Amino acid sequence: MDLGRNGDANELLQAQAHILNRIFNFINSMPLKCAIQLGIPDIIHKHGKPMTVDELTNALPIGNAKAPFVYCLKRILIRSGFFIEAKISQHDEEEANNKSLAFVGGDIFVAIPPAGDVIMKWMLHDWNDEECVQMLRKCKEAIPSKENGGKVIIIDMVLNDQQKGADDHEGNKEMRRVGKTLSEAGFNDYKITLVLGLRSLIEVYY
Known part of the structure; x- marks a missing residue:
C-alpha cells in the first residue's frame, strides 16, 4: 500500500479508528466490574460517609504497588456517573491523613516530581x-x-x-x-x- 496517497491514508485512518473503537469498547464497563469485584460499593456503604482516596485504598485488599491505580479508577467512575465527588470536613481530612502514613498517593493535578x-x-x-x-x-x-x-x-x-x-x-x-x-x-x-x-x-x- 502506498501510504503517500491521500486515499490510502484516509482508508488507513478509518480502519485504525474502527479497530480501536472495537478494542476499547470494553472500557466503559470494565471500571464498574473492577469496583464491584473489589467490593468498593460495600466498603463505602459500611463507612457511612464519603471516603478519601487514601481511606479507600487502605480498606481495599490490594498491595501498595497497585494503590496508585485506585485514584485513576475513582476518576473514571466519577466521569461515568457511578460515583460523585463530595467535600469532606477539615477534621475528617486531617483524621484520614493521620491514618494514611503508610502510603501517599500521587495526583497529577497536584504535583509531578521534578524531571528532565x-x-x-x-x-x-x-x-x-x-x-x-x-x-x-x-x-x-x-x-x-x-x-x-x-x-x-x-x-x-x-x-x-x-x-x-x-x-x-x-x-x-x-x-x-x-x-x-x-x-x-x-x-x-x-x-x-x-x-x-x-x-x-x-x-x-x-
Missing part, C-alpha cells in the same frame, strides 16, 4: 480542555526550560486537514485547539509530528 522530560501517552484525550490545562501546568512546573533541555512528550491523537480530507477544515481546528491548550498551560513552543494513522508525537517546550 515528562511523557504522557494516550492520556489527554480522556480529559476535558480545562483538566488538560491543569495537568500540563503541573508538567511545566516539573521540567526545566527548553534551553536547559526540558520538554513534555505527548503521544496522542491529533487530526490535521490532510487526515480529514482536503475539503474538511475540522483537522485545522483540532490543531489550533491543541495550540490553544498548550498556550494556556504556559508553553510557548511545540512541534507536532504526525505518525502512522491516529498517532501523533507532540514535543512541548517553554
Whole structure:
C-alpha cells in the first residue's frame, strides 16, 4: 500500500479508528466490574460517609504497588456517573491523613516530581480542555526550560486537514485547539509530528 496517497491514508485512518473503537469498547464497563469485584460499593456503604482516596485504598485488599491505580479508577467512575465527588470536613481530612502514613498517593493535578522530560501517552484525550490545562501546568512546573533541555512528550491523537480530507477544515481546528491548550498551560513552543494513522508525537517546550 502506498501510504503517500491521500486515499490510502484516509482508508488507513478509518480502519485504525474502527479497530480501536472495537478494542476499547470494553472500557466503559470494565471500571464498574473492577469496583464491584473489589467490593468498593460495600466498603463505602459500611463507612457511612464519603471516603478519601487514601481511606479507600487502605480498606481495599490490594498491595501498595497497585494503590496508585485506585485514584485513576475513582476518576473514571466519577466521569461515568457511578460515583460523585463530595467535600469532606477539615477534621475528617486531617483524621484520614493521620491514618494514611503508610502510603501517599500521587495526583497529577497536584504535583509531578521534578524531571528532565515528562511523557504522557494516550492520556489527554480522556480529559476535558480545562483538566488538560491543569495537568500540563503541573508538567511545566516539573521540567526545566527548553534551553536547559526540558520538554513534555505527548503521544496522542491529533487530526490535521490532510487526515480529514482536503475539503474538511475540522483537522485545522483540532490543531489550533491543541495550540490553544498548550498556550494556556504556559508553553510557548511545540512541534507536532504526525505518525502512522491516529498517532501523533507532540514535543512541548517553554
